[in-house]
Amino acid sequence: TSDALSGSIRERLGTEGLAFFDAIAPIFSRESIDESVAWLGSRYGKGEAAYLNCPLDSDQYEAFVDGLLGADTHQGHDWENVPYFEGCLPIEVMAQRGRETLRFGPMRPVGLNDPGTGLRYHAVAQLRAEDLGGRMWNLVGFQTRLRRGEQERVFRMIPGLGEAEFLRYGSIHRNSYLRFPRTLSSHGGLPALPNLVFAGQLTGVEGYTESIASGLMAALNIDRMERGLDPVLPPPTTMLGGLYRYLREADPEHFQPMNANFGLLDPLEQKVRGGKRKRRAVYSDRAMAAIQRWSDEFRPGAGSAGRA
Numbered sequence: 001t002s003d004a005l006s007g008s009i010r011e012r013l014g015t016e017g018l019a020f021f022d023a024i025a026p027i028f029s030r031e032s033i034d035e036s037v038a039w040l041g042s043r044y045g046k047g048e049a050a051y052l053n054c055p056l057d058s059d060q061y062e063a064f065v066d067g068l069l070g071a072d073t074h075q076g077h078d079w080e081n082v083p084y085f086e087g088c089l090p091i092e093v094m095a096q097r098g099r100e101t102l103r104f105g106p107m108r109p110v111g112l113n114d115p116g117t118g119l120r121y122h123a124v125a126q127l128r129a130e131d132l133g134g135r136m137w138n139l140v141g142f143q144t145r146l147r148r149g150e151q152e153r154v155f156r157m158i159p160g161l162g163e164a165e166f167l168r169y170g171s172i173h174r175n176s177y178l179r180f181p182r183t184l185s186s187h188g189g190l191p192a193l194p195n196l197v198f199a200g201q202l203t204g205v206e207g208y209t210e211s212i213a214s215g216l217m218a219a220l221n222i223d224r225m226e227r228g229l230d231p232v233l234p235p236p237t238t239m240l241g242g243l244y245r246y247l248r249e250a251d252p253e254h255f256q257p258m259n260a261n262f263g264l265l266d267p268l269e270q271k272v273r274g275g276k277r278k279r280r281a282v283y284s285d286r287a288m289a290a291i292q293r294w295s296d297e298f299r300p301g302a303g304s305a306g307r308a
């Protein structure tokens, strides 16, 4: 994004509206987290029980630190070199500062005692729901530049995550994006100027296909508004509808870009046997049928005046 463009966006949205780095922690599907190990609760039992807590004893913690220190990181390109902020250092950089650093940082155990015995754990890793539906859980504070295979190897050492399914891998990039849930309306328009619609990675979607699809949505909705119709979005049984739902409903304080993944979709109405492959095929069939119905109703020329 050029300086002129980001300057102009900042003028309209304020500095709070625009972010320049993503520091992404991995996200796991809830169904793959072992909840006989991880337990739901909050620090000191305060407020809503909003975290899944994965407890570690000292041997597990030491093994985890060793795993992290021995892991291979993605170096990135020169131009991509990120000046790390103290508040969101990669987890592997924190571990390099000392073996105890994580226990005083994102794996702090205080206020998270064993709910059965009341005893303090040596360390605790916490997951927080990324979406209102509670399907995607973010490993809080574990932003990382480890290679994907290394993330699988090391993060699955955490008790409760042994079989965890990665919906999104951790990463850190130089990236300009708007804080969509705080600044834009549901179709990506500027509330004060609805015909100004943002698309692509600037809106917090990540990836080629996601960016192209959001560009298509922006064009479709600008065309509709020019014709006096309300903007529309596909239903959250489709990947694009699920992605827009995330952008709209994500916690604005912790908003980070998102790529297409199955955790964005509405859960299936019925349990599907036959494993992840079979389940994903059913998700895909349902999505294809839904986008076809939606497109029959709303594509230009279909003649509908439906609402978003």
Ligand SMILES: Cc1cc2nc3c(=O)[nH]c(=O)nc-3n(C[C@H](O)[C@H](O)[C@H](O)COP(=O)(O)OP(=O)(O)OC[C@H]3O[C@@H](n4cnc5c(N)ncnc54)[C@H](O)[C@@H]3O)c2cc1C
Pocket (backbone or CB within 6 Å): 001, 002, 004, 005, 199, 200, 201, 202, 205, 206, 207, 208, 209, 211, 212
């Ligand atoms: C190194 C790297 C590897 C990646 N690999 C993949 C991958 O394998 N698969 C994948 O799906 N995604 C990948 N991505 C992410 C992907 O590139 C982006 O998500 C996608 O390109 C975003 O598309 P976009 O059109 O929103 O933005 P961009 O592709 O960034 O396009 C924005 C355009 O706007 C132009 N522009 C900026 N300011 C102005 C201005 N003031 N006036 C006019 N024009 C302006 C820019 O020059 C640019 O051409 C990668 C990203 C990086 C950095």
